[in-house]
Amino acid sequence: MPRQFMTNQFDLFSGLRNGKMAEMPQWQELPEGTRQALTALIVRLLVDHASGASASQQKEADHDA
Template identity: 45%
Template sequence: MPMPRRPAPQQLELFTRPSDADPVPAPHWQTLPEEARVTLTELMTRLLLDHAAGAQAPRRTEARHEA
């Protein structure tokens, strides 16, 4: 007996027209916490700079949580 398929996860659509129906509305930038906005801005800046520099692989910087 075949296994039932899992439903596809919802993904935010970045390039829709405002008139398009969006089942999962994106949060408004101003409603995000300040820390989230700062982090996202830093990540997007790094992504754009790495892309402009022609980086093949993104830099991996992970927070280390040492107990």
């Protein structure tokens, strides 16, 4: 039987703050610079995934040069 994860990554540390669940901010509430940075990171992740490369492989290759 496949393992099912019951916790979202965003919730991992919410128990450390008075037992309250941290609320995920809405995209529109994030500062413009943060939205641009996240968009660029997500695009890079998707392009790297589509090309079959992982970030760790690229980072290691940069150190070899």
